[in-house]
Amino acid sequence: MQVQAATQMSRFPAAALPLPPKAGAPVGTQMALRKGKELFAEGDEAEHFYKVVSGAIRSYKLLSDGRRQIDAFHLAGDIFGLEAGAEHRFSAEAVASALVIAYRRSRLPALIAEDSQFRDQVMSAMLRSLERAQDHMLLLGRKTAQEKVATFLLDMAERISDDDEHFDLPMLRNDIADHLGLTIETVSRTLNQFDRDGLIRLPAASRSVMLRNRAALERLNA
Amino acid sequence: MQVQAATQMSRFPAAALPLPPKAGAPVGTQMALRKGKELFAEGDEAEHFYKVVSGAIRSYKLLSDGRRQIDAFHLAGDIFGLEAGAEHRFSAEAVASALVIAYRRSRLPALIAEDSQFRDQVMSAMLRSLERAQDHMLLLGRKTAQEKVATFLLDMAERISDDDEHFDLPMLRNDIADHLGLTIETVSRTLNQFDRDGLIRLPAASRSVMLRNRAALERLNA
DNA sequence: CGTTTGCTTGACTATCGTCAACTTTTGTGG
DNA sequence: CCACAAAAGTTGACGATAGTCAAGCAAACG
Structure with a gap:
């Protein structure tokens, strides 16, 4: 997936974001997505992770014969696409038109080390994803x-x-x-x-x- | 749940652990668990999180009528019981006899801020849990x-x-x-x-x- | 050695999936 | 703005997969 392929993009300074306080430096790239637009696919290199500004994103996995499991819908404020390894473990598409901010994954370690506020935000995003996943496993299984x-x-x-x-x-x-x-x-x-x-x-x-x-x-x- | 209620406990210095390098300070409390021993229950205050040394732990959620979903089996090396909020979101018991190390949750923010190695370990533990959860949702749903x-x-x-x-x-x-x-x-x-x-x-x-x-x-x- | 717990197997059933037809809504171009 | 086509949603008839209930067997445990 190419960030550059997005319908619309704009850079803007950190001041406009609830995220890191690096005065004046661009920290994320905003993208407008049309309905159905793929952000990344399972197996793609994980160059970016994302935060939803508005709209809805679905993340999902497929079996070889096409059966699909949508593990989450990401709505405004949600962070998704963070990975431990180098590759995305699921695919993500816009459910409806959406606005997201893309962050470069390569900057993640630095941001986490330097910026405690950002760190907390990422940590709690991960923990909330995990909680949702646990609740959803109960739903799916039982x-x-x-x-x-x-x-x-x-x-x-x-x-x-x-x-x-x-x-x-x-x-x-x-x-x-x-x-x-x-x-x-x-x-x-x-x-x-x-x-x-x-x-x-x-x-x-x-x-x-x-x-x-x-x-x-x-x-x-x- | 009471850590003190464990079958056996022993304190030991950080040097013995693959975890933080605080020379000589006790960072975790090792506990030996008999089969079936409950570590904590859903809703309990999250005083500790754990790392499995040996044996197996199951973490699970219940519906009100007793239906149970085991979201994960934790084996040697796995970290579990980390929470965003103050309460545990699932219960955990020893599947078979097990040895775990308990860490005080209150020390987590400090450890994460100060110790980059520990931070990486916790982050990747969380991300691995999330990956497992996503794979498991595909299994359960499809x-x-x-x-x-x-x-x-x-x-x-x-x-x-x-x-x-x-x-x-x-x-x-x-x-x-x-x-x-x-x-x-x-x-x-x-x-x-x-x-x-x-x-x-x-x-x-x-x-x-x-x-x-x-x-x-x-x-x-x- | 007997009792409890865990596991297996069979017969039957229910829930949800499949297949198919049809209706409604949405989107497009004249 | 209408007309038509495509996409999405609804409904029914039927079937299959996995669940329920029940009995019996094997292992483990004191």
Whole structure:
């Protein structure tokens, strides 16, 4: 993947960032991504890591026959693409149009050593990823289809709801299915069942969702 | 959980450790754990984190009705129990007798700031956990029972085989099932099917395994 | 040596996946 | 802005994989 291939880019000084305080030095490169744009693929050299400014990114792994597991959706504020080794261990694409900042991986050791604030941010990003991963393993390994979808809805509500319990999902049914370890049909059936049962409202065929019975969803969240 | 409740403990100087080089200062507390001993439970205050010296630890989460997901088995050299917040996000127990070193969490920020070697070790431990978690999500969400068991066997072979393709599993069928998102019956059936098909050898009812057709297992590993 | 714990095996079932048709929505070009 | 095509989503019928329940066997443990 080439950062240079991005739709739009702009350099800007550290002052504009919540990140390191190197006065005036450019620390990251902002990129605007169109829907579906690939940031990097599994196996690519890990030249950069990223922070989401707006929009949504999916990171995923594939099996040789094409089965896909989306391990996370990254939303505004999330850091992703950090690697221990030289290669990316998963692929990443824009779910919908997104704005991200790319940081050169080669600068990571220096930044971490010198800048305690940056270090804390990276460490806690990693730990949060790990926590999410652990919660998600519980979901994938042990929850039923209904429980998976309920958990997903509550998680999304927490992350993107304008807190009247309404939000627009940035991803397709297909992405949801590949995130929850289900098929698109099961996701569709479960969501519509929830609608019929009054747990949520799916306004006519959009990607919008409204929680109508949070308590019932939380009961399914086990 | 009480570190003091451990079966045996001993303090020893840093020189004996591959960890920080603070000459002569005790940096960790070694603990001998009997099979089944709980190190900490989900929700406990995270006073310590740990490094496995020998044996095996399982870390897991529970649903309210008792369904369990073992997110990882920690073997010699692995670091676990690091948390972003004040509480442990999962429980940890000795799968079999084990020796671990406990480090006080309160010392973590200082150690990380001062000791670049320690910092690298912690960072790469976290990143390796994350990589393992990502691989495991792919397994849980998208692999069949056969593929799950094949992947598990190859992973264990890599981690504990005396490299004549033979090893003794430290964990019970039950643990394997809760790690792979299967039932104990399916694990048993799949292993015995592999035996019948000549992929592995299960010497009469022990916990020992011998790989007989690694290529076939790797094909299932997708 | 007997009891407990772990493992295996069989019969049956349920949940979720597959396949397929159809509807709705979105996007594009005239 | 309409018309059509493509993409996304829904629904139904059916089936397969893995789960449940149950019984029996083997190992380990005191």
